[in-house]
Amino acid sequence: MLGGYMGKVLDVNLSNGEMKAYALPERLLDLYVGNKGLGSRLLYELTPPGVDPLGSDNVLIITTAPLTGTGAPSSNRFNVTTKSPLTGAIVNSNCGGNFGVYLKKAGYDALIIRGKAARPSRLVIEEDRVEIMDAADLWGLDTHQAQEKLPAKTGKIVIGPAGENLVKYAAIVSGNRVAGRAGVGTVMGSKNLKAVTAAGNLKPQPAQEGLFKETCRKWRELSRSHPATGEQLPRFGTAAFVNICNATHTLPTRNFQSGQFEQAEAVSGETLAEKYLTGNEGCLGCPIACGRQVMLDGMKIKGPEYETVGLLGPNLAIGELEPIIEWNYLADLYGLDTISLGGVLGFVMEAGEKGLLKTDLAFGKTANITKAIEDIAYRRGFGDEMAEGTRFLAQKYGGMEFAMQSKGLELASYEPRGAVGHGLGYAVANRGGCHIAAGYCIYLEANGPITVDPLTVQGKPGLVILNQSTLEAISTLGCCIFTTYMMLPRKLLELNARSRFVSRMLRFGFQKGGNLIGRALALPAWTLPIKPPFISFPQAEAHAHCTGRRFTMGQMIELGKRALNMDRLYNVREGFSAKDDTLPARLTEELQRSEEPRSRVPLAQMLPRYYRMRGWSADGIPTEKTLRRLQIEQNNLL
Amino acid sequence: MVTVKLYASLRLNPEEKEFTSAAATVEEALEEAARRYGPAFKERLKHATVLVNGRHTAHLNRKKIRLQPGDTISLFPPLAGG
Numbered sequence A: 001m002l003g004g005y006m007g008k009v010l011d012v013n014l015s016n017g018e019m020k021a022y023a024l025p026e027r028l029l030d031l032y033v034g035n036k037g038l039g040s041r042l043l044y045e046l047t048p049p050g051v052d053p054l055g056s057d058n059v060l061i062i063t064t065a066p067l068t069g070t071g072a073p074s075s076n077r078f079n080v081t082t083k084s085p086l087t088g089a090i091v092n093s094n095c096g097g098n099f100g101v102y103l104k105k106a107g108y109d110a111l112i113i114r115g116k117a118a119r120p121s122r123l124v125i126e127e128d129r130v131e132i133m134d135a136a137d138l139w140g141l142d143t144h145q146a147q148e149k150l151p152a153k154t155g156k157i158v159i160g161p162a163g164e165n166l167v168k169y170a171a172i173v174s175g176n177r178v179a180g181r182a183g184v185g186t187v188m189g190s191k192n193l194k195a196v197t198a199a200g201n202l203k204p205q206p207a208q209e210g211l212f213k214e215t216c217r218k219w220r221e222l223s224r225s226h227p228a229t230g231e232q233l234p235r236f237g238t239a240a241f242v243n244i245c246n247a248t249h250t251l252p253t254r255n256f257q258s259g260q261f262e263q264a265e266a267v268s269g270e271t272l273a274e275k276y277l278t279g280n281e282g283c284l285g286c287p288i289a290c291g292r293q294v295m296l297d298g299m300k301i302k303g304p305e306y307e308t309v310g311l312l313g314p315n316l317a318i319g320e321l322e323p324i325i326e327w328n329y330l331a332d333l334y335g336l337d338t339i340s341l342g343g344v345l346g347f348v349m350e351a352g353e354k355g356l357l358k359t360d361l362a363f364g365k366t367a368n369i370t371k372a373i374e375d376i377a378y379r380r381g382f383g384d385e386m387a388e389g390t391r392f393l394a395q396k397y398g399g400m401e402f403a404m405q406s407k408g409l410e411l412a413s414y415e416p417r418g419a420v421g422h423g424l425g426y427a428v429a430n431r432g433g434c435h436i437a438a439g440y441c442i443y444l445e446a447n448g449p450i451t452v453d454p455l456t457v458q459g460k461p462g463l464v465i466l467n468q469s470t471l472e473a474i475s476t477l478g479c480c481i482f483t484t485y486m487m488l489p490r491k492l493l494e495l496n497a498r499s500r501f502v503s504r505m506l507r508f509g510f511q512k513g514g515n516l517i518g519r520a521l522a523l524p525a526w527t528l529p530i531k532p533p534f535i536s537f538p539q540a541e542a543h544a545h546c547t548g549r550r551f552t553m554g555q556m557i558e559l560g561k562r563a564l565n566m567d568r569l570y571n572v573r574e575g576f577s578a579k580d581d582t583l584p585a586r587l588t589e590e591l592q593r594s595e596e597p598r599s600r601v602p603l604a605q606m607l608p609r610y611y612r613m614r615g616w617s618a619d620g621i622p623t624e625k626t627l628r629r630l631q632i633e634q635n636n637l638l
Numbered sequence B: 001m002v003t004v005k006l007y008a009s010l011r012l013n014p015e016e017k018e019f020t021s022a023a024a025t026v027e028e029a030l031e032e033a034a035r036r037y038g039p040a041f042k043e044r045l046k047h048a049t050v051l052v053n054g055r056h057t058a059h060l061n062r063k064k065i066r067l068q069p070g071d072t073i074s075l076f077p078p079l080a081g082g
């Protein structure tokens, strides 16, 4: 067996109580490794085409990776994969809660949950015991109360009232961390599953322990000494992006009507740190500890992330942190995705302003938002419709051109008319409007230290491919995607800041060469046997020493491409194609700023090239040749 | 006059989020900031991102970027998040 794995998957059917534990075939692990990649492949094999996301045939899959629980920094994440009830597409949601580590302690690399329990249930997983138990005493509790009632020293996942009530963007909560997007909690709720706990004393064993430990030590050192992961993220959290996004016109404001908010400073990471921060909170074993702990009304609670601040703040024209902290807390208690929540509220405010629907919500007014969140979670009154998401509301009341979603998933907190490559990413992302599945091109366009022209289409398809493939690979290895920030070495950042020549070269290289990079990434893995100079890649090295297999940069990129194409293949089977790779007309047709003629996303100009470079047809479908190259087989591997 | 805004770890004095300057070029404004906040700031300036009215400037000759009254220079350290 490869190092790092526990060697078993647990497969539970809640409809009939059947449980099986079995080994995953080596070829499956070789090709799809863990977390995101493995989750995608398993979903493809385990669900029939056209499965009802909330029906008993949909499957909820939780995967870990070889690095999970080994002591590798920032790598204790688990992944949830299912078919989304919000989008009808595949969803992978990544979470830094402790469940993955404990699932491995109990002896399993992955958990497959099928069927639907007849009554509210919880699943208990221990080394030598797996049991479906009654959860009548937990049903109705919020995510904190429910976790408190569960046994200590276990890894936990739970849903809140939003998941129970099948709000289409309900989340799964583990400790204080959330697998938020596209309704993974809704699927758990549809299975009548309130909670899962895992416990045990087993430990994954890295194959080359000495080398592995040494790599992790260097990784930790690098993470601590890098200005982004060692200083900015721990001190200011992810909300440090508020001010720079505001400066670069990429902070969604008033339902993405503009990219700048006049009160951005008041809701920034700096203000959060100065006025509310009481301490940092990290995912298990993470030296970065980017999570916030804040004080509100004498209570120490979790502080909001950038996405939440952006979408419940500027996007609703709210310029105070206190209510945002409270709404974030409430959303976590109810088990709601804050990104979709902010998108829905923003849409309702604008639709109300335009007279398309009647609402007591309005931009810039905190009044009634708390009640709206509660109404959504419990599907009361108009909350019942808001619980269906933005696309549903636009279909019913009109306003599709300003329904800020793609494939039905509300856009994350970046206004892409200030970074057009990021806009392309949103449109092609298999999950829908998610910044991570989009590739986070904005870091090379606007809010990172090394940037290209944010408004040109030049090089953008290639850069989106580079970023997407890297993030997919990092997620598949089980590492936090924030570990990619330290891959740009400190020295290079200094050179970029101080030397115009270096900065120009980098800009020229990324912009003019972006598409060349994209094309180069289409080459087979063996063409990149060693890592390129300057780039630090401890994640890949640690994975190699953990599993005991050579793992080159080329293999890593290929892994990312395979995972992404697997998602695409799933979606194609569900009827998705180029017709779904869209953005709301506000972003493609309306100028963000009248004085800047390029401030819209010229999506149609970028899409054909993106498809070609991905090896997809003009209809956005992977060709036979591409699938063959990536060894994506149609036959089941399981 | 132009406004120089400081963010994240470049805000060494939390009370001073920005200052106004009579600098004629970006380079001059950066030198003024370095004088104002001392060596610790200067060290951080080494890898700072310098925006003028929201546009990145690392690839431009900062000695030659002439400032207009009302311009905003924003200084950020390399950020992370998402």
Ligand code: SF4
Pocket: A074, A075, A096, A281, A282, A283, A286, A287, A288, A289, A290, A291, A480, A481, A482, A483
């Ligand atoms: S960087 Fe933040 S989100 Fe990522 S693992 Fe660490 S604490 Fe969790």
